[in-house]
Amino acid sequence: MNKLIRSQYQSKINLTTSVDVSKIARPKEGWIRTLRKSLGMSANQLAKYLDMSSSQATQMERMEAEDRITIKQLRRVANVLNCDLEYAIIPRKPVESTITEQAKIKAQELISKVDDQMRLEDQQLSKAQLTEQLEIEIDRLVEEMPRTLWDK
Structure with a gap:
């Protein structure tokens, strides 16, 4: 979906979060x-x-x-x-927060798999490197919004 269109949808939904x-x-x-x-x-x-x-x-x-x-x-x-x-x-919170949370879940799954593989090859990353890679992957997922983001 086009970023502009998605942004318009998000703005409309986010208006409802201010309703008490x-x-x-x-x-x-x-x-x-x-x-x-x-x-x-x-x-x-x-x-x-x-x-x-x-x-x-x-x-x-x-x-x-x-x-x-x-x-x-x-x-x-x-x-x-x-x-x-x-x-x-x-929504209980802004749509962007929900997207970021889902991206974090997906990124953690991916980084965990990569880390496991690297550990088996004795090439594991430090905690700081893992955290940095996690943030990069979260940002990528939020930016690209792949269709698989919401796959279970």
Whole structure:
């Protein structure tokens, strides 16, 4: 993938890391039930807006609380309740940090194999040389972003 395009993707994702999700965490009983109650609406009334039975509306609330509801269903409820549905996968840290951590894992695997082979040939590197080679390999992996970076 082109570096410019990847950088644009990373910038977009990194914007989400500044969101304090603790202030908007889903309520224990779910957004649907919480919003319905805040509007003073009964489950039966919500069901009528959704053109479904009361038990189906209650089941939908339960499914949301149990993480079994679809985005399509949530969007439908949000629309009926005059709300917008926004969702995001929010990284715990900047994307670049995640890439660097993965590059470090891959680099350590590679350097370890090379070090083992060199040790067998009685040509092992010093700790300082190993550290330097590790940093060089991490930088190379981050720069080149090979397709194998995320292989298990």
